[in-house]
Amino acid sequence: MPADSLRPNAASSPADSLPPDAPSLPDGLPADSAPSLPDGLPADSAPSLPDGLRLGPVELTVADLTRAVAWYEEALGLVVHEREDGRARLGDGRTVVLVLHEDPAATPPGRGHAGLFHYALLFPSREELARAALRLSATSIRSQGASDHETHEAIYLADADGNGIELAADRPRAAWPEHLGYANGPQPLDVGSLMATIEGEAPQATVGEGLRVGHLHLHVGDIEEGLAFYRDTIGFALRASLGSAAFVSAGGYHHHLGFNVWNGHGVGAPPPHTVGLRAWTVLLDAPAIAALRDRLERAGHHVDDAPEGGEAAAPGRGVAAAQAAGVEGAPRGFLVRDPWGTPLHVASG
Numbered sequence: 001m002p003a004d005s006l007r008p009n010a011a012s013s014p015a016d017s018l019p020p021d022a023p024s025l026p027d028g029l030p031a032d033s034a035p036s037l038p039d040g041l042p043a044d045s046a047p048s049l050p051d052g053l054r055l056g057p058v059e060l061t062v063a064d065l066t067r068a069v070a071w072y073e074e075a076l077g078l079v080v081h082e083r084e085d086g087r088a089r090l091g092d093g094r095t096v097v098l099v100l101h102e103d104p105a106a107t108p109p110g111r112g113h114a115g116l117f118h119y120a121l122l123f124p125s126r127e128e129l130a131r132a133a134l135r136l137s138a139t140s141i142r143s144q145g146a147s148d149h150e151t152h153e154a155i156y157l158a159d160a161d162g163n164g165i166e167l168a169a170d171r172p173r174a175a176w177p178e179h180l181g182y183a184n185g186p187q188p189l190d191v192g193s194l195m196a197t198i199e200g201e202a203p204q205a206t207v208g209e210g211l212r213v214g215h216l217h218l219h220v221g222d223i224e225e226g227l228a229f230y231r232d233t234i235g236f237a238l239r240a241s242l243g244s245a246a247f248v249s250a251g252g253y254h255h256h257l258g259f260n261v262w263n264g265h266g267v268g269a270p271p272p273h274t275v276g277l278r279a280w281t282v283l284l285d286a287p288a289i290a291a292l293r294d295r296l297e298r299a300g301h302h303v304d305d306a307p308e309g310g311e312a313a314a315p316g317r318g319v320a321a322a323q324a325a326g327v328e329g330a331p332r333g334f335l336v337r338d339p340w341g342t343p344l345h346v347a348s349g
Contacts, residue, residue: 047235051251055213056281058119062161065102071160075141077207092211105273113270114219114340116277118164122214129169130198138203146189150181151254161275180254182240217258221267226259233299269341283349304335
């Protein structure tokens with residue numbers, strides 16, 4: 001029965017990544033005091049990102065590429081777009097959403113480090129999210145929980161290396177509450193209602209078209225320092241602050257990025273050879289790329305033109321391809337690291 005795959009496994013619930021004494025909401029968020037919802041930022045000086053911002057591929061370090069690819073093919077129905085030299089690019093057959101990099105020496109991340117909490121794969125409809133749930137059931141993949149955030153419905157799980165994943169589908173924006181779901185906290189997902197959208201269907205071997213990266217949620221060492229970087233310099237707008245977590249976005253979206261201190265205040269970058277987030281990607285147009293680069297450099301952040309092994313620098317693709325071909329006016333994609341060393345690619349798209 002599909003609902004069985006959405007029943008949390010107590011041994012691997014999202015709350016396991018929180019301090020043992022932290023109370024939790026249905027999806028493992030600490031039960032802080034009422035969230036702070038911004039009334040609006042000053043319009044005269046606050047940097048901003050374009051409303052049309054999209055997220056590009058998430059890049060992960062895995063210990064065994066063959067095992068990881070097999071898991072993503074079986075559990076999520078992802079399609080391998082390319083595999084070579086210890087790297088695999090996966091997506092829906094048209095768009096790459098995930099890049100896996102093999103490091104045989106990689107070990108699971110410790111609790112005392114910054115890095116990935118989860119990344120979200122956004123499905124284009126409730127029906128496609130239901131098909132993902134049906135596939136999980138058919139392959140006996142256990143979820144870690146399922147929630148209704150009012151703006152979107154979500155299923156949580158971990159991949160073969162323990163990387164956190166959220167499978168999500170947005171509700172129509174017209175149905176989003178003014179508080180974007182943060183005032184009340186997440187509610188349990190109505191699994192029956194979700195699965196009724198595809199009643200009678202058989203599991204499909206591969207994911208349908210339209211899959212995208214919806215958001216990321218990171219462990220950081222300090223919320224205010226995170227806001228100083230991601231809001232005040234990068235230009236995301238604050239959507240909610242829960243004390244131990246904050247959520248930011250562009251274009252009025254519920255969140256493109258969340259970050260928390262649930263691994264501890266003051267945590268630093270993970271050591272080399274650690275499983276987890278290698279980089280994430282923001283896609284912008286040329287003027288926005290130039291403006292963001294200028295803001296970062298003025299703020300004293302080091303910016304790399306050619307990230308090593310990253311999608312933004314991959315030969316024959318995106319920004320790097322245009323620059324290599326000498327296309328006049330091609331925007332310069334770049335890589336910058338947040339205060340905890342998490343790499344962010346900024347690329348054309």
